[in-house]
Amino acid sequence: MNKKYTIKDIALLAGVSKGTVDRVLHKRGKVSDTALKKVTAILETIDYKPNLIAQNLKNNKTYHICVLLPDPNIDNYWQRCKIGILNASQDFEPFNVIVSIIEFNPQFTESFVENHQKALKQNPDAVLLAPLFYKEAQTAITDYKNLNIPVLTFNNQVTPITADGFVGQDLIQSGRVAARLFETTIRSGHITIIHINEDISNAKHMQEKESGFRTYFESKEENAFKISTLHVEADKLHALLTNYLENNTDTKGLFITTSKSYLVAETLEALRINDITLVGYDLLDLNVKYLNSGHITYLINQNPKHQAHLGVTSLAEHLIYQNKISKTTYLPLDIINSENVKQYITN
Structure with missing residues (x-):
């Protein structure tokens, strides 16, 4: 069952010459219909697989x-x-x-x-x-x-x-997974989706994460969540998020759609806010740091x-x-x- 067939073996089984087998395998030169059928039948029977790697190396194919x-x-x-x-x-x-x-x-x-x-x-x-x-x-x-x-x-x-x-x-599904994490963690309340450093109109991946997140809650017969969206540049995040949280004291959750959750966690740490659930993406060193400190609740690993x-x-x-x-x-x-x-x- 594990026999490695050579061109000589195939030629003997098919009753043709080694040259004929070589021409069939490499699809070059003329081969009669009869010989082609014989060789093809043997190749199918033995489930022949050519050593393409050896061929590439021999032909110096790069x-x-x-x-x-x-x-x-x-x-x-x-x-x-x-x-x-x-x-x-x-x-x-x-x-x-x-x-x-x-x-x-x-x-x-x-x-x-x-x-x-x-x-x-x-x-x-x-x-x-x-x-x-x-x-x-x-x-x-x-x-x-x-x-x-x-x-x-x-x-x-x-x-x-x-x-x-x-x-x-599956980015839509990842948004739904994030929504489920909030549902099981805080049960109800105001959640803000934060897009950092992206032109959302040209960032399909972020649109799909937000879409999955929102449709999860929209599909519920009883929706106990208020969902908002915030777009912010990284260098303006601290000031803008500080102001946002001061004006939205009912905020219970923050969903970060990029790998930059640590920027939001830094702001929460500076403001000494410890009661907001934060869900983001990826195992960057700083994200892991704030995950271990408790400022990030969950990370979805995109590997x-x-x-x-x-x-x-x-x-x-x-x-x-x-x-x-x-x-x-x-x-x-x-x-x-x-x-x-x-x-x-x-x-």
Whole structure:
């Protein structure tokens, strides 16, 4: 059952020459219909799988995957993504897969567009893309598709789905999970959704989190919650949130739709507010610090490192093995509190 068949074995079984088998396997040269049927039948019987890796190395075939990634030095959330990309790059380096990373400024659409053009000039075999800016990402995906370059998105999903695949979270569901956490924790009251440092009109991922959050409560026959939304720049957050809380003393919960929950926690700590439930995203060091101190109640882990690693892996296996790229790969939504966070950090 585990026999590895050689071209010689297949030729003997099919009653043809080794040259005929070679031509069938590599789809080159002329082969009679009779011989083709004989060889094909044997290949199906033995479930033959060619050693594509060996063939690629022998033919000196090199594959290039280009990754468009927000600069981790500007937004630390993407550092874990970069680690996942580099780890996957090492995994596939022996198979002649080269992974290059082009970083763009996550605060400016112009930076994304400029670096997308750099990626196009590299003429890669496949592209992994973090579609931070919805409209510009749609255009970029169209450019790659027009050149027959497979493109996979991660972290945020562009809908309607135009890329070959997506790896990440179900963002609407993550919003619903956050809503459920508030419902079971505070039971009723005023909850404010806070979007930090984003143009919400061009940030589909944040729209979907808010949509999931709101629809959860709207679906209830008895809704005991008041929901508000606050948009704020990071450098103005402390002053604006301080003023907001002074004017909304009924606030019982804050839902942060980005990885910057620590900024809100810093303000709560400075104001000595300890009775507001705060739910946010991701295991950044500062988020973990405030989770352990109690200023952040829950974190929803989006596992950015695993997302990026899976993205590169999917593209590499598509190029090497011709594996089909899965249209959608959703990762589990991990709910983290101060009691289980150590396990996730260790892993």
